[in-house]
Amino acid sequence: ALQDGLSSAFKTLRGQGKLSESNMRDGLKLVERSLLEADVSFAVVRDFMKRVNDEAVGEAVLKSLNPSQQVVGVVYQALVDFMGPVDHSLHLKGKGELTTIMMCGLQGSGKTTTTGKLGRQLKAAGRMPLMVACDLQRPGAIDQLHILGEQLEVPVFSDRTQKDPVAVTKAAQAHAKKIGADVLLLDTAGRLHVDEALMEELKRVDRQAMPDQVLLVIDSMTGQDAVNSAQAFNDALELDGVILTKLDGDARGGAALSVKHVTGVPIKYIGVGEHLDALEEFHPDRMAGRILGQGDILTLVEKAQREFDQDEMARQEERLRKGEFTLDDFRKQMSQISRLGPLQKIMGMIPGMGGLMKHLDNVDAEQGMRRMLGIVDSMTAEEKRNPSKVIDQNRRRRIAAGSGVQPHEVNELVKQFDAMSQVMTAMAGKGARDRMKMVRD
Ligand code: GDP
Ligand code: MG
Secondary structure: OHHHHHHHHHHHHHOOOOOOHHHHHHHHHHHHHHHHHOOOOHHHHHHHHHHHHHHHOOHHHHOOOOHHHHHHHHHHHHHHHHHOOOOOOOOOOOOOOOEEEEEEOOOOOOHHHHHHHHHHHHHHOOOOEEEEEEOOOOOOHHHHHHHHHHHHOOOEEOOOOOOOHHHHHHHHHHHHHHHOOOEEEEEEOOOOOOOHHHHHHHHHHHHHHOOOEEEEEEEHHHOOHHHHHHHHHHHHOOOOEEEEEOOOOOOOOHHHHHHHHHHOOOEEEEEOOOOOOOEEEOOHHHHHHHHHOOOOHHHHHHHHHHHOOHHHHHHHHHHHHHOOOOHHHHHHHHHHHOOOOOHHHHHOOOOOHHHHHHHOOOOOHHHHHHHHHHHHHOOOHHHHHOHHHHOOHHHHHHHHHHHOOOHHHHHHHHHHHHHHHHHHHHHHHHHHHHHHHHHHO
């Protein structure tokens, strides 16, 4: 829905030659509605829009000739600023000194999983983590952590005879010293809802542990509720960072904006899967792209790079940069993408794709992809080079017959391709070069 809202906002603006205060305001109104639909909290949207309004309706912007690009540019940049600055560091002390990291968050937010992910990452970085089972509430919580520890070969401290997490923390500190661990990861208890007892328990653990980092784990799928729980934890504890989990699902990312606004602390990592390697550094620019519904192109490029021939990727990037994106490139990307993973997940990362899949008669993504490839394959080289100019009614019928679809589907594909290459060209022109370079490095 966010994508629809923004597409129509940009469509409205595209028809207008020049940016004026009134058409900018119209565009921003649609952006505002879209953010609300992406589960960004009301208060946060209001603050954000005020900031964007001040910038967008300023003098510099009014000189622009391309309203839709300006709105995207201003909103995009404001989103990036709003969610930044980045600080991925866990501020570890020197080796031989004990750094304590305390995880907190609601039950089910992903604390234990993320504790495992951090343990894995720290171990890979040459540290000696010790994971501590401070969740004495949830049945099976201790076992869950021990299983992770065995998988990762990272030590776990627990005491099944204890009822008080403070005592466990204290014993864990002594144990860390004994075995020479240098990072203590405290996996604390959560509740289904914030309550006094939970906060009191956490404050007591906090006083005993004197953590160097208190990390709040938030489930990005919880949308508006994320704001309330973030507020409560922020009031009770001195947070140092946030980890947003479950961003591999269809969460729009609105929670990132809200949580950052409420806590003011950096979002350090994002969880992108149940596997223990599914932890990534948080990048405001990518999240801004996701919230805007333009698709997380950079993440996609990064992922593709890991799995595909580097040279071919370099060629495609070059073409993207020069704005020479053709249906052949499109086809190549489509077929590569289908090898990347679950299609539904991948599709959301490509601009315009959500809409295209919808137009293809609601068939499932897998089938939709095959149809699209079929359509492109039924085109001549000339048609592929310049689809919107060359393909007339007759050609459309021929292509449709050749690929077993309806002529209007050929039309939709060409239209979506046009929209997509516009976005790509715009992104390539605007700082994309630098970002691409960063991704490659
Ligand atoms: P806790 O109660 O806060 O300790 O939450 P858990 O770590 O037990 O996680 C709750 C559920 O969320 C489990 O099924 C995890 O596998 C799942 N989970 C955690 N992080 C992620 C993530 O980034 N992506 C997905 N898809 N699932 C996650
Ligand atoms: Mg847990």
